[in-house]
Amino acid sequence: MTTKLSVNLNKVALLRNQRHVGYPDPVAAGRTILEAGAHGLTVHPRPDERHIRRQDVYDLATMLDKDGHKARGIEYNLEGNPFDDFLTLCRETRPDQATLVPDAPDAATSDNGWDVMDDAVRERLRPLISELKSFGCRVSLFMNPDAAAMARVAELGADRIELYTGPYADAFEAGNADGQLALYAAAASAAVEAGLGINAGHDLTTDNLPSFKAAVPDLAEVSIGHAFIADALWMGFGRTVEAYLEALDVRRDGFLYSANG
Numbered sequence: 001m002t003t004k005l006s007v008n009l010n011k012v013a014l015l016r017n018q019r020h021v022g023y024p025d026p027v028a029a030g031r032t033i034l035e036a037g038a039h040g041l042t043v044h045p046r047p048d049e050r051h052i053r054r055q056d057v058y059d060l061a062t063m064l065d066k067d068g069h070k071a072r073g074i075e076y077n078l079e080g081n082p083f084d085d086f087l088t089l090c091r092e093t094r095p096d097q098a099t100l101v102p103d104a105p106d107a108a109t110s111d112n113g114w115d116v117m118d119d120a121v122r123e124r125l126r127p128l129i130s131e132l133k134s135f136g137c138r139v140s141l142f143m144n145p146d147a148a149a150m151a152r153v154a155e156l157g158a159d160r161i162e163l164y165t166g167p168y169a170d171a172f173e174a175g176n177a178d179g180q181l182a183l184y185a186a187a188a189s190a191a192v193e194a195g196l197g198i199n200a201g202h203d204l205t206t207d208n209l210p211s212f213k214a215a216v217p218d219l220a221e222v223s224i225g226h227a228f229i230a231d232a233l234w235m236g237f238g239r240t241v242e243a244y245l246e247a248l249d250v251r252r253d254g255f256l257y258s259a260n261g
C-alpha cells in the first residue's frame with residue numbers, strides 16, 4: 001500500500017513562539033512542504049498553545065483551501081484530546097481527519113494510546129466520534145499496539161487507528177526492535193480484520209521507518225514532526241520530504257505528490 005506522509009508542524013510553531021517576530025510561519029512552512037511532495041499536514045494544538053495556536057489551525061485550513069490543496073486530496077489532520085475546544089476547532093475548520101489522543105493537558109508529549117477496554121473511556125468516545133463523523137471528519141484513535149483492543153475501536157465507530165510508535169522507536173534505537181515489531185504487526189492485522197485503516201506516528205525517523213513499514217504493510221499514513229523538522233535544519237524542507245518519501249518507498253512523480261492509493 002502507498003503510505004501517505006503527513007508532516008506535523010508543531011515544532012515550526014514552537015520556534016515561532018519563542019519570539020514575537022512571527023517567524024518561522026507554520027503556514028509558509030506547510031506550503032513549502034506540500035509543494036515538495038508531502039501528502040498532508042498535521043497539527044496537534046495543545047490547550048496551553050505552547051506550539052500550534054488556535055489561530056494557526058484556522059490559517060492552515062484557509063491556506064489548504066485557497067491554494068487548491070484540498071481539491072487535490074491533500075489531507076489536514078488535527079490531533080488532540082477531544083475536549084470542547086478541540087471539537088469547536090474541528091467543527092469550524094473541518095479537517096479531513098481528527099486523531100483523538102488521550103494526552104493530559106500538561107503532558108510533555110503524547111505517551112500512550114486510549115484504553116478502550118475501560119467502559120468510561122468508551123462511553124466518552126462514542127458520542128464524540130459520532131459528532132466528528134457528522135462534520136465529515138475521518139476519525140482515528142491513537143492506540144498502543146494491543147491486538148485485543150482493535151475490535152473495540154471498530155465498535156466505537158472509528159475509521160482508523162494511529163499506532164503510537166514511541167516504544168518501537170526506543171527499541172529500534174536500542175537495537176532490539178524485533179519483539180516490538182511483532183506486537184505492531186499483530187495489532188495491525190487485528191485492526192485490518194476489524195475493518196480499520198492504519199496510521200502510525202511518534203518518533204518515526206528515516207532510519208526506523210523502513211522496518212516499520214515492512215512489518216506493517218497496510219500502513220495508510222504516517223504523521224511525522226520532531227525528526228522531520230530536525231532533519232530539515234540540515235537538509236531543508238524539500239530534501240527532507242524526499243528523504244521521508246524514500247524511507248516509505250513512495251515514488252514521487254513530478255512536482256506534486258502522486259500517492260493517491
Ligand SMILES: CC(=O)[C@@H](O)[C@H](O)COP(=O)(O)O
Nearest residue numbers: 010044079101109110201202
Ligand atoms: C500524537 C502524537 O504522536 C504526537 O507525536 C504529537 O502530535 C506530537 O506532539 P508534540 O509535538 O506536542 O510532542
Ligand SMILES: NCC(=O)COP(=O)(O)O
Nearest residue numbers: 008201202203223225226
Ligand atoms: N502523530 C504523530 C505526529 O504527528 C508527530 O509525532 P513526532 O514525529 O513529532 O514524534
